[in-house]
Amino acid sequence: MDYLDDLNEAQKVAVQSTDGPMMVIAGxxxxxxxxxxxxxxxxxxLGVDPFSILxxxxxxxxxxxxKERIGKIIGDDEARNIxxxxxxSVFSRILRIECEKINYPRNFTIYDTADSKSLVKxxxxxxxxxxxxxxxxxxxxxxxxxxxxxxxxxxxxxxxxISSEDKMAGRPRLAEIYATYKNRxxxxxxxxxxxxxxxxxxxxxxxxxVLHKYQHRFxxxxxxxxxxxxxSQYLIIKKLAAAHxxxxxxxxDAQSIYAFRGASIQNILxxxxxxxxxxxxxxxxxxxxxxxxxNAANSVIEKNKDQIKKTVWTDNPDGKxxxxxxxxxxxxxxxFVASRIFxxxxxxxxxxxxxxxxxxxxxxxxxxxxxxxxxxxxxxxYGGLSFYQRKEIKDLLAYxxxxxxxxxxxxxxxxxxxxxxxxxxxxxxKLLIAANDADLSLWETIERAxxxxxxxxxxxxxxxxxxxxxxxxxxxxxxxxxxxDLGQHIASSSGLLKDLHxxxxxxxxxxxxxxxxxxxxxxxxxxxxxxxxxxxxRTLADFLLDVxxxxxxxNDDGDNDKIALMTIHSAKGLEFPYVFIxxxxxxxxxxxxxxxxxxxxxxxxxxxxxxxxxxxxxxxLSYATTRYRWGNLIFAxxxxxxxxxxxxxxxxRDLLNSRKPKSFNEDFSNARKGFFNxxxxxxxxxxxxxxxxxxxxxxxxxxxxxxxxxxDISVGTEVLHSRFGKGKVLSIEGENExxxxxxxxxxxxxxxxxxxxxxxxxx
DNA sequence: TGGAATGATGTTTTT
DNA sequence: CATCATTCCA
Numbered sequence: 001m002d003y004l005d006d007l008n009e010a011q012k013v014a015v016q017s018t019d020g021p022m023m024v025i026a027g028x029x030x031x032x033x034x035x036x037x038x039x040x041x042x043x044x045x046l047g048v049d050p051f052s053i054l055x056x057x058x059x060x061x062x063x064x065x066x067k068e069r070i071g072k073i074i075g076d077d078e079a080r081n082i083x084x085x086x087x088x089s090v091f092s093r094i095l096r097i098e099c100e101k102i103n104y105p106r107n108f109t110i111y112d113t114a115d116s117k118s119l120v121k122x123x124x125x126x127x128x129x130x131x132x133x134x135x136x137x138x139x140x141x142x143x144x145x146x147x148x149x150x151x152x153x154x155x156x157x158x159x160x161x162i163s164s165e166d167k168m169a170g171r172p173r174l175a176e177i178y179a180t181y182k183n184r185x186x187x188x189x190x191x192x193x194x195x196x197x198x199x200x201x202x203x204x205x206x207x208x209x210v211l212h213k214y215q216h217r218f219x220x221x222x223x224x225x226x227x228x229x230x231x232s233q234y235l236i237i238k239k240l241a242a243a244h245x246x247x248x249x250x251x252x253d254a255q256s257i258y259a260f261r262g263a264s265i266q267n268i269l270x271x272x273x274x275x276x277x278x279x280x281x282x283x284x285x286x287x288x289x290x291x292x293x294x295n296a297a298n299s300v301i302e303k304n305k306d307q308i309k310k311t312v313w314t315d316n317p318d319g320k321x322x323x324x325x326x327x328x329x330x331x332x333x334x335x336f337v338a339s340r341i342f343x344x345x346x347x348x349x350x351x352x353x354x355x356x357x358x359x360x361x362x363x364x365x366x367x368x369x370x371x372x373x374x375x376x377x378x379x380x381x382y383g384g385l386s387f388y389q390r391k392e393i394k395d396l397l398a399y400x401x402x403x404x405x406x407x408x409x410x411x412x413x414x415x416x417x418x419x420x421x422x423x424x425x426x427x428x429x430k431l432l433i434a435a436n437d438a439d440l441s442l443w444e445t446i447e448r449a450x451x452x453x454x455x456x457x458x459x460x461x462x463x464x465x466x467x468x469x470x471x472x473x474x475x476x477x478x479x480x481x482x483x484x485d486l487g488q489h490i491a492s493s494s495g496l497l498k499d500l501h502x503x504x505x506x507x508x509x510x511x512x513x514x515x516x517x518x519x520x521x522x523x524x525x526x527x528x529x530x531x532x533x534x535x536x537x538r539t540l541a542d543f544l545l546d547v548x549x550x551x552x553x554x555n556d557d558g559d560n561d562k563i564a565l566m567t568i569h570s571a572k573g574l575e576f577p578y579v580f581i582x583x584x585x586x587x588x589x590x591x592x593x594x595x596x597x598x599x600x601x602x603x604x605x606x607x608x609x610x611x612x613x614x615x616x617x618x619x620x621l622s623y624a625t626t627r628y629r630w631g632n633l634i635f636a637x638x639x640x641x642x643x644x645x646x647x648x649x650x651x652x653r654d655l656l657n658s659r660k661p662k663s664f665n666e667d668f669s670n671a672r673k674g675f676f677n678x679x680x681x682x683x684x685x686x687x688x689x690x691x692x693x694x695x696x697x698x699x700x701x702x703x704x705x706x707x708x709x710x711x712d713i714s715v716g717t718e719v720l721h722s723r724f725g726k727g728k729v730l731s732i733e734g735e736n737e738x739x740x741x742x743x744x745x746x747x748x749x750x751x752x753x754x755x756x757x758x759x760x761x762x763x
Numbered sequence: 764t765g766g767a768a769t770g771a772t773g774t775t776t777t778t
Numbered sequence: 779c780a781t782c783a784t785t786c787c788a
Contacts, residue, residue: 058778059777059778060778086778087778088778089778112778113777113778193777193778194778196778197778257776258776258777258778260775260776260777261776261777261778360775360776361774361775361776362774362775362776363774363775383776383777420764420765422764422765423764424764424765425764426764427764548778549778567775567776567777568776569775569776569777570776570777588775589775591774591775591776592775593774593775593776594775594776603776604775607776628779629774629779630772630773630774630779630780631779631780632779764788765787765788766786766787766788767785767786767787767788768784768785768786768787769783769784769785769786770782770783770784770785771781771782771783771784772780772781772782772783773780773781773782
């Protein structure tokens with residue numbers, strides 16, 4: 001048990017207290033993941049069967065990493081058998097086994113947010129309501145939070161408080177929408193994200209035998225990020241833990257950032273009530289960050305009224321003060337961050353993955369992408385539009401879903417006429433009406449068209465039948481073909497692949513490649529492990545099990561040395577040596593949506609606390625005084641959160657006004673000085689061509705000589721671009737470093753390129 | 764019925 | 779500024 005030596009005293013005690021209920025309140029960077037990891041390893045070392053350990057994490061990625069770390073301590077074979085994953089993925093697995101008991105088909109599909117909203121919208125329209133008043137997004141959120149609080153449609157309708165809220169908001173019929181929505185999901189054999197938890201609760205409530213089974217299977221239960229669980233999740237844990245009461249929850253109230261999604265501090269308080277004899281441990285020593293960062297973060301979070309008192313401290317070095325940078329615009333902010341990363345990277349010989357750029361909203365990523373791309377720094381964007389949300393991917397997945405579960409109506413509507421089969425809006429509308437009249441799924445309505453009343457003409461019905469026939473031909477292959485083989489077959493015989501292949505625009509090509517990538521992933525999936533098909537074949541149905549629960553963060557593309565761009569929410573649980581927190585402006589961070597109450601503002605503040613405490617060595621805050629929003633230039637003030645940091649931890653460069661030319665230039669000349677012999681030229685003389693060569697020499701040594709100087713390029717010049725290929729300059733505007741060329745590329749169309757960055761070669 | 768063109772409309776955060 | 783959705787035309 002020498003692995004215990006890796007732990008400090010507090011951690012060791014927490015790891016070794018294996019039995020009975022316990023709560024670990026763990027400050028940021030205090031090694032809470034370490035405690036969980038070692039605790040599980042320790043349990044197994046003591047002889048606990050891995051199959052009887054249930055460990056719930058916040059993301060799939062966290063689960064995967066934890067499994068790997070446990071594997072390193074006690075061996076992969078043991079680690080593999082632990083029940084570990086997000087609430088959603090673990091309980092979808094259990095529902096997959098047990099769902100017929102609550103009348104769902106074995107191959108139920110999972111609706112993602114887009115599917116759910118689309119269905120909500122359909123329901124609203126069918127009820128003849130105005131979707132300006134009943135906004136699908138708002139209605140969906142309302143339904144979602146009802147479900148997360150385990151309020152059924154009937155309970156929703158009966159609750160006087162809820163009813164009056166909805167009436168006040170001008171949405172008296174929300175309860176009806178909820179009921180219809182729920183019914184339609186059920187009819188489609190589909191569960192949305194919240195249903196996975198809601199229905200788990202139903203299952204455990206109505207089937208004592210099932211409850212009993214899992215209570216005894218899971219002798220040890222661990223929950224990470226407990227502060228971010230909602231009521232529905234809380235109750236599942238409570239029920240499952242009731243038999244053994246070996247439940248260990250780990251969290252930090254200061255990092256609770258999902259109240260908007262129904263997470264509640266109440267769960268921590270409930271825990272104390274539910275298990276009066278519980279043990280509590282506090283981990284307060286931070287191993288991650290410098291003193292400056294820890295103390296700066298403390299000085300911020302202390303402004304919150306709602307919190308459990310604790311003192312996070314560290315033995316680490318003081319570290320550098322936190323730089324505050326003022327940019328003149330969002331693009332300027334992007335350039336500053338990019339060039340500073342460039343600088344730090346050269347100065348400290350670090351890798352790209354040591355850097356993270358954190359922002360409040362996904363929309364902010366653009367300026368940073370552009371700036372990084374211009375100086376050839378590799379980056380990866382997390383979140384945003386995920387791979388699985390792209391249209392072409394969703395289209396193909398819809399075919400898969402329909403093959404596995406023909407009742408799935410959202411999938412049906414998505415592809416019934418894509419690629420075009422002459423089944424138009426009118427036909428679909430008629431089908432929907434008939435389906436609602438008979439309370440059948442769209443699929444069944446077609447199947448039983450002879451016996452039910454409908455207004456479809458024979459031609460339309462024929463086309464619909466052709467469609468279902470082709471889906472049926474896919475269904476016949478499920479058991480006998482691998483996910484990959486069938487996936488390939490569906491992609492081509494549905495006509496989808498052909499449709500994409502015909503589109504030669506760059507976007508069209510990208511879509512085609514995405515499909516190939518999905519199929520490649522399926523190939524890998526099919527070749528690894530046992531499935532439910534014939535001879536253990538991994539089938540399409542197996543592939544679909546949790547594809548809806550995957551996010552981008554779960555994909556590794558091999559090359560991982562990249563700068564991370566993500567929202568602060570998705571940075572939770574991660575750490576980076578150098579962290580840039582950008583967009584530190586009032587109304588952006590804190591968000592203007594979150595300034596209506598103290599509670600909301602405090603959540604924003606916790607979010608800022610999370611952001612700061614991601615940094616190990618250096619944090620840097622920046623804000624832009626102007627920024628484009630909805631295409632309009634708006635002016636912004638710096639965020640109140642900057643003022644809330646004790647100023648002794650800050651390097652307020654932003655207050656030194658009119659600081660030399662532009663930081664961009666300065667940082668580049670610094671980089672230059674660090675890496676090349678100083679030239680005779682003065683800093684001003686080294687302006688553009690030189691600078692360009694510096695970055696060029698570092699990032700792309702081979703081509704350094706061939707690049708055209710901006711002066712070499714004029715209207716009519718034929719040029720070569722690394723990505724777009726050959727092109728012709730149509731016009732030029734701007735002066736010196738701002739010279740911008742409009743170039744026409746036969747392959748990519750017309751592009752505007754800033755000459756100092758575009759690295760055009762003369763053709 | 765399908766496609767293109769025009770208009771309107773919206774950005775918090777995620778499993 | 780995008781994207782989306784609806785509208786209008788072929």
